Amino acid sequence: MNSYASSGTSQPRLDFVSCLSPAGLHRMAYWEWGDPDNDQVLLCVHGLTRTGRDFDALARRMAGRYRVVCPDVVGRGRSDWLANPAYYAMPQYIADMMPLLARLQPRILHWFGTSMGGLIGMALAGLQASPIDKLVLNDVGPRLEWEALTRIGQYLGKAPAFRSFEEAKAYVRTVSASFGDHTEDQWSELTRNVVRQADGPEGSWTMHYDPAIAQSFQTLDPAMAIAAEAALWQVYDSIACPILVVRGERSDLLSEDTVEQMLIRNPRARRADIPGVGHAPTFMTPYQLDIAEDFLCRS
Template sequence: MPSAFEPLIVDAHGLALHASQRNASGSPAVLFLHGWLDHAHSFDFLAEHLPDTWRLVLFDLRGMGRSAWLPRPASYQFGDHLVDVEAVLRATGLEAAHFVGHSLGGIIATAYAAARPERVRSLTLIESLGPQAGPPDKAVSRLRGFLEDLERPPHRKVYPHVAAAAARLRESNPDLSGPVAIHLARHGTEPVEGGVSFTFDPTHRRRFAQAFDEAQWLALSAAVSCPVQLLLGAQGLRFDEERTRVRLDALRLARPPQEIPGGHHVHMDSPEAVARALVDFIPP
């Protein structure tokens, strides 16, 4: 039976991040980064199938899960997530780790591996091949959208119960199975007057002031020097074929992309298969 996860509060330059780890003296050390508006519990099913000897470190990105929100009127930007990664590595005393990132988590992990190559031993991307980068001429409209969003008060919707919140998740992500949606909603909501609300900061739904264009993202991908593998859900997200080919060429994968039954949350749909891919890829 795998050992239990121990909770940990991480100080990210004054912001409290909710983290947890299993087998703090184990090896190899593996850091998990979840997707947009998700939380670390999205890796629960996967963790059950990973070796008990491994050291697993999980955390909620700022403003998501149980991590603290930024004070108003602050806004979230991509670089903030790299600050979170540094804080978690510092708090756990890890000089380096193997990174596993789902969706947004994979984008963050890729950027971090480019900036801190000595701290990333390997990179497993789950349904993640970079942002939906736009052309440079979108920069002005993006800035305008960012300023416009500042005038919209963040709206936090109330659902009568967890099942209703899970149903809302399935509306946004039709490939989510019922059990996966319930798990995400159960761990991603909290009681409020009139029912439950999602724990993520609704400010996360605002547009970023800046984003990587395709050339910038390819430069970051090409700077990743550790071994990289890509795991895809058979019914998951896809870029167009040409963009996929160019991005894969930049990343120089250690093995061909592996397709596994499931949707965008394939690590929850097929946790045993994803665990096998990790065990095969990450050296003991």
């Protein structure tokens, strides 16, 4: 294990890459762990309202083996907000990964995607000559249950302000209850990853994403979801690398039936189930981290 091996006190480096949308240029932030010269890259991409810091525990575990890179998708975390919110959609998120990959120049690329991050990875892995060598789809697949999308839409895009960090933490625990049981310290970490404090010692706390990310999401209807599902199945079927499909036992977004279809339709896929968790497993516990490490490093 090299000098960049993981440790409980290690912290990531922050950098930015320039990306292009039809509205102009924007910067995408990314958090980087491990040896910057390592050409074995683990790229971890977060869910819809989360940030790259969600992968701190996974990155610490893997930093001795990989250069671990965790972007803040545009409109989230330290990344810029788009001048035109109409482009907060999958085509832009996918396109933004290309300048990042061009900078990283991985010889081996493993992708860990939670929810939205899994959809981005699925789209890239389904391309001809895709650079992705292994793919983890964390509680996401080609079919997304409409009831879960409706649930997410109930809080997405709202911009609540909190008088204290503890109040913000209570809110995050409520909207993220499906993450399952976590310690107080873990809930604090999950909250710090997605809130920021206004200037001043008594500044209010707000969510760390552009509320406008909800605009394209809220135009989705069942007919559009069905059409998108058909396209996603085509993409999924064409993925040629090993796939680990992770499902939270209580997930309302990724159904048991969808996972079974994924295993049948792509022989390179295998599954892992996380008991006591809904959408989506956070990979902060040793048990969950062992599952990821076993697939990425020893399969």
